[in-house]
Amino acid sequence: MSNTAALSDTFQKRIDAEEKIEPRDWMPDAYRKTLVRQISQHAHSEIVGQLPEGNWITRAPTLRRKAILLAKVQDEGGHGLYLYSAAETLGVSREELIDQLHSGKAKYSSIFNYPTLTWADIGAIGWLVDAAAILNQIPLCRCSYGPYARAMVRICKEESFHMRQGYELLMTLCRGSDEQKAMAQDAVNRWWWPALMMFGPSDADSTHSAQSMQWKIKRFSNDDLRQKFVDQSVPQAEYLGITLPDPDLKWNEESGHYDFGEIDWEEFFQVIAGNGPCNHERMSARIKAHEDGAWVREAALAYADKQRQRAEKAAA
């Protein structure tokens, strides 16, 4: 057996035994590349995900809601940082990762390219988008790459507040005036299908699935997770008195699951390709924030350098 084949064999055996791979371990290049792509894409999604919600911080209807939304958006920032930190253990620098996002080379979740038109959107995002994110993320807590798995444990612990605050927000609207209830319904109408798309293409069309399963980066298929999401959301919608915008949605006694309609994959691929309603706006806002903050980073470094020189002089 060649050296690489032996290393590769040890690597896969370790994964099969449910042992974690750690940063300095030997790993196939493709495993490293897949992880950098997935973890950074995940990090970018958290960071870009701050933008649609940040849009409503100054217009939250009460101080309570404002404090909650601020905390949630701050969490998304924190989650992005946990994940960048995990990606960096694979030998890629933060600057490279940020450049890839800003140049459009790296993707982020297509869901954040939809606009937040009303206050109810904040509720719909928490209830649907964060619920979908949780379903995607829980299996990642057992991912074969140690730093990614550990970051996900942290994230999942914090994520359930995000979903609950969204549901509570919608509950409040649904118990309010007719206009408030209509606003909640309208938000769910717009977010339901994009939320279903968050689980990615159907298994048959998913390019990375089989290899990621073998490497235990991925544990469940896109379609299985999507089904789980639909099954859990239907009773939650019923409780709110909200109608999910899918005429084909109905209980299937035989399968024990809800059947649902066909997803508009053309829309999904268009949004991923950069043609969603807010792709351009999101990237401009992100790049502007990064560039506007450049002087702060430079000043902090200059200050640290000055302090160090001063200390050296005093010691001499």
Added chain:
Amino acid sequence: MPDKRLPLWEVFIRNKRGLDHKHAGSIHAADGEQALQYARDTYTRRNEGSSIWVVKSADIVASQPEDEDSFFEPAEDKIYRHPTFYDVPEDLKL
């Protein structure tokens, strides 16, 4: 002008008195003071910390995974370091 990249720091957090500091992740910061503040904002938003250590990642010296077997081998055959190695009367509760 110094190097424009903010250096990487490893973050260790003590959840509460009596426990060890445990590695939490890393952050980028210009100096130790800023690293502490960023570590607080990033890793202790829900009272997870009562004390934080930060150390420049470049200053950490680590053992190599490929040396794992030979490096830790000396401990492997010294079973007499464990209490179960010794035969003593069971009813004595030693």
